[in-house]
Ligand code: MCA
C-alpha cells in the first residue's frame with residue numbers, strides 16, 4: 001500500500017484528502033477506514049464497487065488496493081443487461097457500497113459490505129507485486145458487450161507519476177472535478193491521482209459551473225473535465241464574470257476523454273486568459289500524452305508522449321511512419337508500463353489488440369507536428385462513438401434495440417453534437433410501420449438495459465436499411481437520400 005499511496009501512511013495525517021460536498025476525510029481518517037476495510041476483504045478475489053460519487057467509493061477502492069484484490073467499479077446507472085454481463089464476466093465475491101444504497105437485483109446475490117468511512121483499522125499487510133491487478137474497468141468495443149480491461153498496479157503508479165512530471169503536480173495541489181468514478185478519468189486520475197501526490201480532491205457530486213466557480217475561488221488549483229464540461233463552461237463564461245475569475249486563478253485546466261474543439265479552447269482563453277491543456281489516454285493504456293505544464297499550450301493537440309511511454313504512428317500495413325510533418329496520418333500505437341495486461345476472459349481480443357512486438361493498437365488516427373506534438377485526427381472504427389466523453393459501441397446499442405418488440409432492424413451511428421461531441425443516432429426499421437416505437441420509448445429501453453448515456457438521442461424510421469451485396473449494413477449511406 002505504502003508504495004501506491006505513501007501519504008496514507010507517512011504524511012501529515014490531519015490534511016484533508018477527500019471532500020464530497022460537506023463530507024470529508026483527512027489522510028489519517030482515510031488510512032484508518034481503508035485499512036479497516038482491507039482487513040475485511042483480504043483474499044476476496046475480485047470485489048465490485050458500487051461507484052457512486054461519494055466518499056465510500058474512494059474508501060472502497062483504496063481498501064481493495066490495500067488488500068491486494070482487484071476492484072471492479074460499477075456504474076450505478078448501469079441497466080440490467082450491462083450489469084448482468086459485467087458481473088458474470090468479472091465474478092466478484094463481494095459488493096462494496098455506501099450504507100443505505102439500494103442495489104439492483106443482479107447484485108443481490110453477492111455478499112454486501114457497507115463501507116464505513118469512519119472505521120479504524122489496519123490492513124492485512126499482504127504482499128503484492130507491480131503486475132498484480134488493481135482494477136478491472138469495463139470499456140465498450142465496436143461489437144458485443146463491454147470488455148474488462150485489467151489494470152495492474154504498475155500502470156497506475158507509472159501513469160500518475162508521469163503526469164506529476166508533466167503537470168508539476170504536487171501535494172500542494174487541490175483538484176476539483178465532477179467526473180463519474182467508474183472510469184479511468186474520474187477514478188484513476190481524479191481520485192487516485194491526488195492521493196498518490198498527498199494532495200486533496202474536492203468532488204462536486206455532479207458537474208456544474210457553479211461548483212467549479214466555488215471551489216476554484218476557494219483554493220482549488222486544478223480542474224479536470226471532459227470536453228462537454230469545458231463546452232458548458234465556454235457557453236456560460238460570457239454571462240458569468242465570477243466563473244471567469246475563478247478559472248483565471250487555477251494553476252491548471254485539463255481536458256481529456258475526447259477532443260476539445262478549438263472554438264471552445266479559444267472562447268475560454270478569450271474570457272479568462274488561460275489555456276486549457278489536453279492529455280490523451282485510454283482505459284487500456286491510462287495516459288499516453290499530454291501538453292506539459294511547462295510546454296507550449298496548443299489548441300487541437302494532445303501534446304507529447306509522457307515519460308516512459310513509447311508512441312509511434314503506423315501505416316495501414318503496420319510500417320512505422322518516421323516523418324514528423326504534421327500531415328502523414330497513421331494509427332497510434334503505444335508501449336510502456338502504463339498499459340493494461342489483458343481483457344478479462346478474452347485472450348482473443350487481447351491478442352488482437354497487440355502487435356507481435358508488444359505495441360498496443362489504439363485505433364486512434366493522428367499526425368505528428370515537427371516538434372513531436374501529437375494531433376488526433378480521427379478513429380479507425382466508425383462504430384465507436386464518443387458522447388459526453390463516454391466511449392459507446394454501436395453494436396451494443398443495436399443488439400439492445402433488436403430486443404425491443406417494435407424493432408425489426410437497427411443501425412447506430414454518431415453525428416456531431418456541439419455539447420456532447422457526438423450524439424447517438426438510431427436508424428430503425430419498425431415491425432409495424434403504422435405504429436413505430438417512439439424516440440422516448442427506445443431511449444428508455446436502451447437506458448434501462450445498458451446505461452442512460454448509451455441511449456439514442458435521435459431516432460429515424462426507415463423501410464429498409466441500406467445493405468451491400470453481402471448483406472452488410474452500409475452505414476455511410478444512412479442519411480443520404
Ligand atoms: C435522461 N436521463 C435518463 C434518461 N434520460 N435516465 C434514464 N433514462 C432516460 N431515458 C438522465 C441521465 O441519466 C442524467 O442523470 C440526466 O438525465 C441527464 O442526462 P444527460 O443529458 O445524458 O447527461 P448530462 O448531464 O448531459 O451529462 C453530460 C456529462 C456526462 C456530465 C458531461 O456525459 C459525463 O459525466 N461524462 C463523463 C464521461 C467520462 O468520465 N468519461 C471517461 C471515460 P444524472 O445527471 O443524474 O446522471 S474515458 C477515460 O476514462 C479515458 C481513460 C480518458 O482519456 O479519460
Ligand code: AMP
Nearest residue numbers: 256257258259278279280281282283391
Ligand atoms: P475510453 O476507451 O473510454 O477510455 O476512451 C479512450 C478514447 O478516448 C481514446 O482512444 C481516444 O479516442 C479518446 N480520447 C481520450 N482523450 C482524448 C483527447 N484529449 N483528444 C481526443 N481523443 C481523446
